[in-house]
Amino acid sequence: MLEEQIESESIRGLRQKVTDKTVYVQKRNDIVLDDTATGFLESRWTWNVPVDGFDAPENAELDG
DSSP states (O other), rough: OSOOOOOOGGGGHHHHHHHHHHHHHHHHHHHHHHHHHHHHTTTTOOOSOOOTTTOOOOOOOOOO
């Protein structure tokens, strides 16, 4: 996307492409975070190292 020459006529389309990708990445990020939190509570996900601030699933609650 940014490897090609930027012409003043193409800035509007380039801006739209960047905005579309930004929205897509944000939505994917939200989905991954939600699945990780839910999976942790359902014991589908486990930490392979101790993480300060995270309780075992049986002691944790999902906000929302």
